[in-house]
Amino acid sequence: MQPKRLQIASAHVVAMLVCLIMVIPVYLIVTNAFKSSAQASSMGIALPTTLQLVNFSTVIDKGKLVTSFFNSVLYASGSTILGTLFSAMAAYVLSRNPTRLNRFLYFFLIMGIALPVNFFTLTKIMQITHLINTKAGIIILYSATQIPFSIFLIYGFIDSVPRELDEAGIIDGCGPLQLFSRIILPLLTPVLVTTGILNFLGVWNDFLLPLYYLNNSANWPMTLAVYNFFGQYQQNWNLVSADILLTILPVIVIYLVGQRFILSGLSSGAVKG
């Protein structure tokens, strides 16, 4: 009995050490966000001696955080709604009616998981479609990038919705659109929530597309605003920390609340297939 207990204890010690290493950077951000500029200059682990709440108002003011917060919310929710809905519609038809063409299209679409973005020729397309440097443009671009993985996730789930429901709906006189929106979509809720959260976080955390396609600071999302704020204030780690804290707070809340869905989405891709 004794060696087994020792084994469990050492497993806990190792796990706690790993957790400590994983949490320290977030801890640094939280504590330094409340320090004075002088105390935060080395980004140490000491607790703040005085609580400088003024850091946050400074950051919100100088970092244009309110505008970029609402930009991020708009981009992330707009593209997630479009991308997830379009993916669900496509995955539903591709799965229910597996003709040769549709099976090919499924593979063609999920091949996108491995495609790079060609920023040069994409710029041309954005110019032709008048989407460059616009909010609508970035939302559409994000929805397009979400499609391959979303179709993959949703496609795997659709078989669990019995086909008999489709037939029952048809007998009751539903058209295809009604059948999909009234009967199928509500039953897809679990996978839609998972896909939606993953897409939302992906856009919220993304830095690359705005860097290429949003020149106007009024259109910047949080990540780009933080990066530019860092460029200007890298001597003031208290302000940078406060800025970062406000950026990651929504992410951490969504993560803690939606953890179940995030993890099930990740593993359904890899484990259940």
Next chain:
Amino acid sequence: MKLRKQYPFYFVLFALVLYVVFLVLPNLSGLAYAFTDWSSYSTDVNFIGLANFQTIFTPGEQYLSFITNTLIFTVWTTLLKLILGLALALLLNEGVKRFAAHVYRTLIYLPAVLPTLVVALIFKSILNPATGLLNTSLRSLGAGALAKPWLVDPRIALSSVIGVDTWKGVGYIMVILLAGLQTIPRDYYEAAEVDGANTWSRFRHITLPMIMPAVMIVTVLNILYGLRVFDIVYALTNGGPGYATDVLMTGIFRAFSQGQYGLGTAITSILFVFLIVVGYFVIRLLQPRPIQE
């Protein structure tokens, strides 16, 4: 006939059009522009044959090191995350109780949901040679000899970037492998124990084969991520010092900001070929299997 009416093709069209217009077309037309001198300095676009690729593959030029750095980054981050992720998954699956495992998992996965850019900025401070937390802790622990200019020394900068990326991504691998481990029926191990199999042979003959599909998928997804890595390199070192940490995507961004569109498209095309090869394996692995439940 009835199916086509019941499941109309226009349902697929929205996704298909967005995907083709914004992802497929740029890549395909990029394959053509890679052979031109397209730039922001001139409105003419001329065919120049293989000149861009000759520039990229000239020995001693910066571009070759973009390719080797990308491959080094990809191989090392994938290996490190796999080994550490598997070790952590085994630890949480067998070493501790369910509730504790749940708490540990939540914390270890946390860095994976943070914006990569933010992670890079935090580590810029932690890895600061003079005031950073890593070096100050090493010095106060009496291991000052281990304190290094992590991101400043060209010989170790890429390793530091690999280290930070491993820190961020290991939780993701762990979560997927842990889910894989939890699908292995307990009685397999009990039967093996009855047969007298030791810990190693249980791992070798039950655990490993059972989680192999999950291992394959995370490996391939990690390779795809590694080949396209940008944020962490750009924010930590911006490819420097010199070109010591430059990868394909930072090279592409530089070509973009300098207006060298033809050259940048050529680099993107190289990336495209790499990714398509890996993508072939993704498609093979992601074949929808019937759900067994």
